[in-house]
Amino acid sequence: MTQSRLDPRDPFVVDTRPLGRQPGSMRTVNRIVNVPEAFATPMASIPEGAEIELDLRLEAVMEGVLVTGTVRGRMTAECSRCLDPLSEDLEASYQELFRYPSDSSEGTGDEDTDEDADDEDYYLEGDLLGLEPVVRDAVVLALPLSPLCGPDCPGLCPECGVKLAEAGPDHGHGERIDPRWEALRKIAEDPGER
Structure with missing residues (x-):
């Protein structure tokens, strides 16, 4: 043995x-x-x-x-x-x-x-x-692969990282447009200019 x-x-x-x-x-x-x-x-x-x-x-x-x-x-x-x-x-x-x-x-x-x-x-x-x-x-x-503190957890703001649950409804960073799309934005704002 x-x-x-x-x-x-x-x-x-x-x-x-x-x-x-x-x-x-x-x-x-x-x-x-x-x-x-x-x-x-x-x-x-x-x-x-x-x-x-x-x-x-x-x-x-x-x-x-x-x-x-x-x-x-x-x-x-x-x-x-x-x-x-x-x-x-x-x-x-x-x-x-x-x-x-x-x-x-x-x-x-x-x-x-x-x-x-x-x-x-x-x-x-x-x-x-x-x-x-x-x-x-x-x-x-x-063990959970993606544990959650609650099913409705909104997560973090992708811009500043603040917890969205604590940030309030008025939290925002204004509209940021990718500079690559700026020409399309101008066309959408003034369609007569071509």
Whole structure:
């Protein structure tokens, strides 16, 4: 048996020995863990060190251990229109099969023979499974690509950058015409001149 690279003291590592590799056995796990490094997109993240809650259901199946879970945490972001900071609760669900190590070395011939397909699978290391990449993927996919402070946020003035929500209805910069269109403006104002 190979030595596991996973540290059993890591909060993202789960010991599956209580399942006993008996198909049909099940157990639940609930943990509060700290994010080791930010789970982030360009405009939103669960910052490094933030607490997240993991609710897990582990089920032994013929091929390995099926993990069904939910992760809850507090995301921080900035509004994609006005750049105000915001913070909201985030919940993401995931389901992943962690295959028994023997499945990766013993092929039956009727399974996928493509090596790239095996790279996408997760495997138990001994009796341990590492959830960090699965949780990271679930959180990053659940983070908004364009977070908003409100659905009707008007954003920033493209001329001066002031927040339009605070600028008032009389905010304006006068009509600026691109000098390249000046000749057309003159024609439109005095159509008799040609």
